[in-house]
Amino acid sequence: MNAVILSGLLGVVMLFASFLFQTKEPVRITAIAGTLLLLIANVLESKGIHFFSINTSGFLNFGYYSLFFNSIAIFATLIFFLISSKDMQKVGGHYAEYFALIFFILTGIFLVTSFTNLLMLFIGIEIISIPLYILTGAAKKDLKSNEAALKYFLMGSFSTGIMLMGITLIYGATGTFDIDKMNLVALEKSHLITAGLFMLLFSMCFKVSIAPFHFWTPDVYDGAPNVFTSFMATIVKVGIFIGFIHLFNTAFDKVTIQWKVWMAVMAALTLFIGNITAVFQQSVKRMLAYSSISQAGFMLFALVAMNATSYEGLIIYSLAYCLATIGVFGVISKMTDYSFEGFNGLAKHQPLVALCVTICMLSLAGIPLSAGFLAKFYMLKALIETGGYLWLVIFGVIMAAVSAYYYFRLIQAMYFKEGPNNFTQIAAGEKYVLVAICILIVFVGVFPNIIFNWLYF
Amino acid sequence: MPINYYITLALCLFSIGVVGVLTRRNAIIVFMCIELMLNAVNLLLVAFSKMHHIAKGATAVTGTDGQLFVFFIMVVAAAEVSVGLAIIVMMYRNVHSININFLNRLKH
Numbered sequence: 001m002n003a004v005i006l007s008g009l010l011g012v013v014m015l016f017a018s019f020l021f022q023t024k025e026p027v028r029i030t031a032i033a034g035t036l037l038l039l040i041a042n043v044l045e046s047k048g049i050h051f052f053s054i055n056t057s058g059f060l061n062f063g064y065y066s067l068f069f070n071s072i073a074i075f076a077t078l079i080f081f082l083i084s085s086k087d088m089q090k091v092g093g094h095y096a097e098y099f100a101l102i103f104f105i106l107t108g109i110f111l112v113t114s115f116t117n118l119l120m121l122f123i124g125i126e127i128i129s130i131p132l133y134i135l136t137g138a139a140k141k142d143l144k145s146n147e148a149a150l151k152y153f154l155m156g157s158f159s160t161g162i163m164l165m166g167i168t169l170i171y172g173a174t175g176t177f178d179i180d181k182m183n184l185v186a187l188e189k190s191h192l193i194t195a196g197l198f199m200l201l202f203s204m205c206f207k208v209s210i211a212p213f214h215f216w217t218p219d220v221y222d223g224a225p226n227v228f229t230s231f232m233a234t235i236v237k238v239g240i241f242i243g244f245i246h247l248f249n250t251a252f253d254k255v256t257i258q259w260k261v262w263m264a265v266m267a268a269l270t271l272f273i274g275n276i277t278a279v280f281q282q283s284v285k286r287m288l289a290y291s292s293i294s295q296a297g298f299m300l301f302a303l304v305a306m307n308a309t310s311y312e313g314l315i316i317y318s319l320a321y322c323l324a325t326i327g328v329f330g331v332i333s334k335m336t337d338y339s340f341e342g343f344n345g346l347a348k349h350q351p352l353v354a355l356c357v358t359i360c361m362l363s364l365a366g367i368p369l370s371a372g373f374l375a376k377f378y379m380l381k382a383l384i385e386t387g388g389y390l391w392l393v394i395f396g397v398i399m400a401a402v403s404a405y406y407y408f409r410l411i412q413a414m415y416f417k418e419g420p421n422n423f424t425q426i427a428a429g430e431k432y433v434l435v436a437i438c439i440l441i442v443f444v445g446v447f448p449n450i451i452f453n454w455l456y457f
Numbered sequence: 458m459p460i461n462y463y464i465t466l467a468l469c470l471f472s473i474g475v476v477g478v479l480t481r482r483n484a485i486i487v488f489m490c491i492e493l494m495l496n497a498v499n500l501l502l503v504a505f506s507k508m509h510h511i512a513k514g515a516t517a518v519t520g521t522d523g524q525l526f527v528f529f530i531m532v533v534a535a536a537e538v539s540v541g542l543a544i545i546v547m548m549y550r551n552v553h554s555i556n557i558n559f560l561n562r563l564k565h
Contacts, residue, residue, distance in 0.1 A: 126533045161494035172505040
């Protein structure tokens with residue numbers, strides 16, 4: 001509960017910060033300090049120290065797993081602020097408000113990761129979505145940003161409508177919104193349950209951009225301002241994934257309706273569409289949008305497998321994916337031209353930055369000794385442990401090989417081609433953060449046990 | 458009245474909303490169709506709430522959580538309207554149109 005209340009409060013504080021401070025720098029420092037405070041409060045809560053004693057039974061349950069994920073989400077946000085918060089100034093004049101909206105989104109993520117009631121799932125997803133619509137359209141004069149915002153808004157509220165219908169049908173059959181209390185196994189012959197389950201499944205797939213519900217993703221991620229794409233493609237996406245796995249593991253795991261087969265097919269389709277389309281992209285930003293679709297396909301393996309390994313794997317995956325993508329986007333938002341040609345010869349002009357992008361790319365592609373390799377390894381391991389779905393494992397490995405093509409294309413452009421300098425400039429502090437991200441990626445890739453030690457002890 | 462009538466009515470409204478979202482090209486009308494979907498859900502929730510209220514012994518609290526949910530949907534829908542209309546107005550200022558066929562600049 002610490003983090004939920006504190007991040008809501010921090011959002012309000014940031015709203016007032018735009019009145020209190022005349023310049024931008026104090027606003028930024030306040031936001032970063034606030035995120036640090038949030039991280040400390042959340043870690044303290046996972047150690048058993050609660051600032052607020054509020055009875056949330058039946059609505060929210062702050063288990064250790066969700067608290068641990070929240071810590072990762074806050075940590076990723078902190079890194080995101082450190083590396084990209086200066087670039088937010090380029091988006092528009094409402095600097096403090098962007099931070100406020102991000103804190104509100106974090107509140108939503110905390111609700112989604114720890115809900116036990118479908119009401120809280122709905123509220124959490126809406127608290128995430130509505131500020132995201134605003135952030136997507138934050139560059140008001142930019143037509144692409146307008147278009148992305150409108151598209152995201154229409155698609156997002158449409159999927160919310162479908163999700164609500166699913167929740168309602170399940171309520172009609174069970175008479176409760178509490179996912180621990182609804183006894184779906186006794187009622188599973190009811191058509192209401194089947195229809196409700198699939199509506200929930202499809203709308204959640206919509207939110208995390210699983211094919212065939214992914215079509216909004218490339219346009220929205222491409223049109224949104226770079227810094228906010230970085231946030232919504234990483235932290236928001238993995239946050240909703242944790243809610244997704246929680247929902248289907250608790251409420252629907254025992255029913256005999258064959259949703260896992262559907263999910264396996266959708267995972268395969270997502271991997272195929274995401275990877276194959278990413279190969280043909282000319283813009284690095286759009287390539288990363290498709291790559292985020294394909295990474296979501298890998299994360300869906302956890303939901304197909306639904307065992308202890310998949311929970312561990314999802315934690316590692318979210319950390320690896322967030323770190324690498326935030327790092328790459330941090331560099332992209334400092335480029336004037338972010339097509340593949342724009343990256344030509346970056347290694348000559350900015351050797352350190354190019355090295356960091358390379359490490360992030362290797363991690364996204366899943367090369368050994370990086371966190372991304374372990375993430376993919378855990379996903380495949382979880383799937384193999386179930387005994388079935390061997391075709392999906394093989395398909396996943398093939399698709400991971402395909403993904404190496406477009407990640408390496410960027411590395412090739414940076415190191416083996418000549419080009420003008422499209423890199424504006426990077427502050428020394430941001431450079432250190434970029435290096436720290438890379439060190440962390442390698443560190444987690446070499447010593448994953450440290451993460452799991454935190455998870456279990 | 459049997460619950461079937463309510464379910465049929467709500468599903469009809471919901472389907473009209475879905476078909477409207479998929480076929481209409483005016484952003485405001487698409488938006489109204491989304492609201493229609495949400496309100497169909499509201500209607501169904503209240504009907505189910507009453508059904509569970511009677512089925513579970515008609516004490517004061519049984520089945521009320523469905524009605525509680527309706528209020529949350531209303532609040533969220535209002536928040537969505539305010540943000541959504543703002544986005545549509547922003548779009549209109551730049552393009553002087555709210556036809557969503559204009560939404561194809563991103564598809565190079």
